[in-house]
Amino acid sequence: xxxxxEAKFDPQSFEGKEIESVNELGNGFSRLNFTDxxxxxxxxxxLAITIVxxxxxxxxxxxEEEAEEEExxxExxxEExxxxxxxxxxxxxxxxxxKELKKMSDEEIEEAYDNLxxEExxxEExxxEAxxxxxxxxxxxxxxxxxIDEQELDIDIEDYDADDKKSVEKLRKAIKKALxxx
Numbered sequence: 294x295x296x297x298x299e300a301k302f303d304p305q306s307f308e309g310k311e312i313e314s315v316n317e318l319g320n321g322f323s324r325l326n327f328t329d330x331x332x333x334x335x336x337x338x339x340l341a342i343t344i345v346x347x348x349x350x351x352x353x354x355x356x357e358e359e360a361e362e363e364e365x366x367x368e369x370x371x372e373e374x375x376x377x378x379x380x381x382x383x384x385x386x387x388x389x390x391x392k393e394l395k396k397m398s399d400e401e402i403e404e405a406y407d408n409l410x411x412e413e414x415x416x417e418e419x420x421x422e423a424x425x426x427x428x429x430x431x432x433x434x435x436x437x438x439x440x441i442d443e444q445e446l447d448i449d450i451e452d453y454d455a456d457d458k459k460s461v462e463k464l465r466k467a468i469k470k471a472l473x474x475x
Contacts, residue, residue: 307333379406426474429465437464446471 310331316324318334326332374382376399383389383402386409394402424440432440434455441448448467454460469475 374406376402379403382406383409424472424474426469429468429474432465434461434464437461437468440468444472 311328312325313328314326316326318324321336322334323336324332324334379402380391380394383394383405384391388405388409389397397405424444429437429440434453438450440446441450446468448464448471450464453464453467
């Protein structure tokens, strides 16, 4: 029986080669068969990957190409997270139990993780925009009205008169009370 030639790994030896087929050998090992008749046995390490779209087809408009480039840049800027990391984050946030996650597909886990991230971002934004007593005291009637709308306070603005200083002061007190600010 002929002994297989063992070669040192040279990443450039794969450059330009096209994979014809992949045979999974188990334990993370696979045989890559190339179109030129050569093959290599490799061990894949699970990593988060990004699939890059093919180059724009001929005939696409400049705006479409620019939009695709912007999308690709946005994708590159986002941090890649593995399914395992998503599961850990969902468990840590007490959104799901380990048992529930085992029953979910990878797509469902990704969707739940995306929703969790969105909720966290919204919470951070709300915390960043916390209204202070000073903000209320310095606000004019229109700003106070905006605060009521943004904070979804149960205050009827029509009960207050923008031209009456006492009325505006009462509105300020009502907003502080609704927001539990002293």
